[in-house]
Amino acid sequence: MQIKNQPLGYRHELKYYLNYADYRVISKRIGALMSRDKNAGPKGEYFIRSLYFDDLEDSAFRDKMSGVDFRDKHRIRIYNLDDGVIKLECKHKEGSYIKKDSISISPDECRRMIKGDYGFLAERDEAFARQLQLKFKLEPMRPRVLVDYMREPYVFPYGNVRVTFDKDIRSAYRMTDIFDPDLPTYPVLPSGIVVLEVKFDEVLPDFIASIVQADAPVRSAVSKYVLCRQFEM
Secondary structure (H helix, E strand, C coil): CECCCCCCCCEEEEEEEECHHHHHHHHHHHHHHCEECCCCCCCCCEEEEEEEEEECCCHHHHHHHHCCCEEEEEEEEEECCEEEEEEEEEEEEECCEEEEEEEECCHHHHHHHHCCCCHHHHHCCCHHHHHHHHHHHHCCEEEEEEEEEEEEEEEECCCCEEEEEEEEEEEECCCCCCCCCCCCCEECCCCCCEEEEEEECCECCHHHHHHHHHHCCCCCCCCHHHHHHCCCC
16 A cells, blocks of 8 residues: 655554454454564553643644644653653644654652743753754743553555554643653543554555455554543633
8 A cells, every 4th residue: 555645754644443343353364464573561551641732722632633634742751660761752644645753851850840940951962952942932831731651553564554552541630740650541432442543654465455455444543642541621
């Protein structure tokens, strides 16, 4: 599968909601043809927690709800509740295309950002960090919601393909302590619903496309950020 008119530096991103029966079928077929991500644990999964930021007008939330094609989402992300790897990211969205800028930050820098202190970004060497500092200064950003889920990831080198199944998506209502393992969370989707994501550069190999197209329902504009915030807006 090849889709034309791709913006420079962007990847394709396709998303689907799956019921548990469809998930079992697709994951089994994908697992037979693709490799597990090397970061997956013994059960083939890892835990993701993201803290999303938005401005005082909730522009990221409202842009998504309004169907704006060009939009950004800012987040801090950790894995398996470990503070050894902390990513500060901006995910750029243009239709069905995505591009992600990312830098690593320390636990202290993470806590400073949660408190609204972004000054350290201006002192970083990365151009992306300095761009973020200016953006956050002009459009004050504050942490809005924590999003938790388990991810089952598969990779295929040709086309830089990544297929993931995100399960048990949960939100921590109005909580911002990203490192707290005991935060109370609640599910945002019905039991058994899984989110399938397919990402690739220019070409999705036919054998992967055929599995997704044959077994997955209609594509959906899934946003975990919106799922986890819609109940409080």
